[in-house]
């Protein structure tokens with residue numbers, strides 16, 4: 001399905017122009033396109049990490065730049081609050097609803113109500129149960145499975161000459177969230193093809209530095225020999241570093257550590273030699289979201305899945321990237 005390329009204007013208001021699609025039947029008749037300010041209801045997961053704060057800033061800045069009336073609610077980790085926010089957006093008859101679901105299950109009723117109200121829903125960052133896939137028109141976010149693949153691939157490269165089994169422990173994000181499930185799934189898939197890495201234990205760290213430290217203490221008590229750690233975000237990996245150091249270990253040497261997000265703190269951990277690999281999962285998706293919102297407002301068609309950029313940092317690339325890192 002071809003997407004329109006949109007020219008989004010700031011001060012002069014919004015208009016969309018067709019570029020790259022000559023065939024009118026796929027576009028819309030400009031003189032009948034609705035005008036006026038677009039209202040977007042957005043429910044954010046919370047403020048749990050540097051990644052999330054950068055994601056919020058990206059969405060708010062892009063809405064302001066594109067003159068979109070953003071009704072923003074921060075659920076601070078509560079699905080109940082997210083559902084209440086979505087209902088309030090439906091009651092307010094916003095043009096488009098977008099949200100990053102804190103968990104994958106439990107959205108059928110409210111999203112069915114949005115569809116019955118004729119309000120398109122866009123997912124950002126995380127996903128919902130596949131059974132409810134027809135209740136949203138587009139999802140914008142990272143490929144979490146491949147993030148897990150990459151973390152295991154790069155850790156595995158470090159142990160190619162090691163004799164015997166390499167014991168790996170995982171520190172997980174919040175239960176039932178898409179990144180928690182899919183990063184683990186991707187990590188396990190690559191580990192299964194590696195003849196040395198073995199995931200011997202897991203603990204939930206709930207995306208925070210304190211949670212990562214608590215998880216690492218439990219893992220250390222249960223597993224005397226840990227060769228590598230996969231922490232599903234930077235904050236939990238840096239929390240694990242503090243505990244490993246207190247236990248007299250040398251994180252970055254033994255055990256080696258891979259994390260995900262690539263926040264400034266994560267890249268600093270690479271530069272300091274405490275982390276070994278950081279997989280990037282860009283939170284800067286504000287412009288992608290606003291482009292989809294404007295398309296929908298004008299009755300355009302949008303892609304069902306829009307993947308954001310990713311990369312893998314090591315110490316050398318972190319040194320180069322850190323000075324200009326936006327988040």
Ligand code: GZL
Pocket residue numbers: 048049050051052125126142179207232233234260261281
């Ligand atoms: C990933 C995002 C995750 C980040 C964490 O797209 O959902 O949630 O990896 C954040 O830092 O809490």
